Amino acid sequence: MTTAALRLNDVAVCYGRHVAIEDVTWEVGEHDFAAIIGPNGGGKTTLLKAILGLLPLAAGNISIFGHPPSEGRDLIGYVPQFHTFDFAFPITVSEMILQSRLPQKRRFLSGYSEEDYQAMERAMDLIGLSGLGDHPIADLSGGQQQRAIIARALAGDPRLLILDEPTVYIDAPAEELFFSLIEKLRETMAVIIVTHDISAISGQVNKIACLNRRLYTHGDATITDDMLTQVYGCPVDLIAHGVPHRVLRDHRGGRND
Amino acid sequence: MIEILGLEFFQNAIVAGILAAIACGIVGSFVVVRRMAATSGGISHAAFGGVGLGFFLGIDPLIGAVIFTIGAACILWYLNVREMQETDTITAAVWAVGMALGIIFISITPGYAPDLFSYLFGNILLVPSTDILLMAVLLCVILAVVIALFQQLVAVTFDPEYAAVMGLPVPGITLVLFLLIALTIVPLISVVGIILVIALLTLPAATARLYTQSLKTMMITAVLIGVATVLIGITLSYTSNLPSGATIIILGAAIYGGALAGRHLHLP
Numbered sequence: 001m002t003t004a005a006l007r008l009n010d011v012a013v014c015y016g017r018h019v020a021i022e023d024v025t026w027e028v029g030e031h032d033f034a035a036i037i038g039p040n041g042g043g044k045t046t047l048l049k050a051i052l053g054l055l056p057l058a059a060g061n062i063s064i065f066g067h068p069p070s071e072g073r074d075l076i077g078y079v080p081q082f083h084t085f086d087f088a089f090p091i092t093v094s095e096m097i098l099q100s101r102l103p104q105k106r107r108f109l110s111g112y113s114e115e116d117y118q119a120m121e122r123a124m125d126l127i128g129l130s131g132l133g134d135h136p137i138a139d140l141s142g143g144q145q146q147r148a149i150i151a152r153a154l155a156g157d158p159r160l161l162i163l164d165e166p167t168v169y170i171d172a173p174a175e176e177l178f179f180s181l182i183e184k185l186r187e188t189m190a191v192i193i194v195t196h197d198i199s200a201i202s203g204q205v206n207k208i209a210c211l212n213r214r215l216y217t218h219g220d221a222t223i224t225d226d227m228l229t230q231v232y233g234c235p236v237d238l239i240a241h242g243v244p245h246r247v248l249r250d251h252r253g254g255r256n257d
Numbered sequence: 258m259i260e261i262l263g264l265e266f267f268q269n270a271i272v273a274g275i276l277a278a279i280a281c282g283i284v285g286s287f288v289v290v291r292r293m294a295a296t297s298g299g300i301s302h303a304a305f306g307g308v309g310l311g312f313f314l315g316i317d318p319l320i321g322a323v324i325f326t327i328g329a330a331c332i333l334w335y336l337n338v339r340e341m342q343e344t345d346t347i348t349a350a351v352w353a354v355g356m357a358l359g360i361i362f363i364s365i366t367p368g369y370a371p372d373l374f375s376y377l378f379g380n381i382l383l384v385p386s387t388d389i390l391l392m393a394v395l396l397c398v399i400l401a402v403v404i405a406l407f408q409q410l411v412a413v414t415f416d417p418e419y420a421a422v423m424g425l426p427v428p429g430i431t432l433v434l435f436l437l438i439a440l441t442i443v444p445l446i447s448v449v450g451i452i453l454v455i456a457l458l459t460l461p462a463a464t465a466r467l468y469t470q471s472l473k474t475m476m477i478t479a480v481l482i483g484v485a486t487v488l489i490g491i492t493l494s495y496t497s498n499l500p501s502g503a504t505i506i507i508l509g510a511a512i513y514g515g516a517l518a519g520r521h522l523h524l525p
Contacts, residue, residue, distance in 0.1 A: 078419065090290060
């Protein structure tokens with residue numbers, strides 16, 4: 001049996017007496033490109049924090065390549081939401097990217113190793129930021145800043161890449177580049193995208209789950225009417241222009257984001 | 258003018274000013290980028306309780322200030338990080354409680370506290386040699402901690418959530434940052450006084466930030482600006498017979514204003 005990149009087993013997380021997510025069971029293989037969709041407030045952030053070992057579980061267990069989150073998170077490359085960043089912070093692109101090498105930097109008082117710098121260069125090459133290392137992040141364009149955040153995750157040599165709302169700031173042409181990059185990354189790692197935006201789901205995604213307190217899965221990469229009804233709470237019309245699927249309207253007259 | 262350099266009190270003032278400016282350039286940079294000026298103000302005003310305690314026990318008021326700034330930093334950290342209390346509320350409370358304790362200690366101390374005013378507004382020309390030793394020790398501790406934990410401090414200041422994902426002990430490193438502020442404030446009290454501390458902590462760093470691209474260069478620039486501000490301020494206050502703390506602060510603000518205006522001139 002191969003080790004799954006991520007295995008969620010009856011996971012539940014509570015804030016006080018409020019149950020944020022429950023009965024979440026799912027598995028992502030080591031070459032999967034998976035997506036978790038769901039409305040805001042449906043528990044996506046909670047599930048992410050649980051996977052990253054930042055929240056205690058009320059029930060169930062999580063394993064990352066067979067390890068509990070506190071150990072397994074060294075194998076995760078985490079790309080947080082873009083808008084949480086303080087891009088005015090005086091830090092250069094390379095300093096920011098090197099932050100993902102901090103756990104590997106065990107020796108006290110020693111600087112980053114040659115290996116750390118090589119990992120940083122590789123990540124910057126891969127994502128098209130070569131030569132921008134000495135620039136402050138404030139000087140980058142929005143798209144470059146977004147890629148710098150992804151490069152930071154990649155420099156940690158992850159085997160599982162998790163992106164939280166990755167396409168919020170990416171315009172249509174950049175989106176194509178973005179998904180071709182993900183396709184390239186899949187050769188060496190599993191990728192999970194978390195988003196409220198169903199239109200952001202690419203055709204390359206081979207596994208989809210919908211989260212609204214509980215996780216609804218369909219086994220493969222199709223979103224069914226039924227799943228969306230369960231997750232978004234009312235019927236949603238789906239029209240497939242090939243892929244990706246697009247949500248045209250819901251019957252409440254606007255998505256609750 | 259040259260002959261005053263031979264006077265011991267003036268030499269002490271210059272050494273104290275340089276020690277304080279180095280500490281405030283380094284730690285002040287963290288305060289500016291992490292937006293902790295109000296927290297720093299709370300810690301520095303709480304130091305007044307320590308000054309009062311010093312008078313009451315008959316020990317060096319600056320030792321009392323160290324105890325109180327460290328205590329205030331620990332309380333603020335605990336309430337903010339562990340009890341999830343609002344930063345501005347607890348900062349205001351610690352600020353006022355420290356001042357209140359100071360007044361109570363002083364009122365129950367027999368006799369009159371003669372140099373209270375210099376603890377509130379600073380008088381660098383009155384710094385005794387024993388305080389200089391204390392300031393040098395504090396600066397060594399600050400430098401050692403910042404050098405040893407620099408990358409960790411930057412990671413936690415820049416993006417605490419990601420630092421936690423990286424497995425860094427974020428609450429612990431945040432406590433270190435609070436304690437660094439507490440230790441930095443003590444030398445600053447001699448220079449500009451409890452009330453004016455936050456300005457000297459933030460102005461050189463804010464000026465440096467206008468022209469620098471990374472935290473390391475920001476700190477070095479802030480130290481240089483701080484040293485220049487303090488030295489020119491001491492000289493001006495001596496030659497013009499003005500209060501030293503106030504002169505230094507107004508000079509620091511003028512340099513910041515000038516740097517801000519200068520940046521607009523450089524841009525096309």
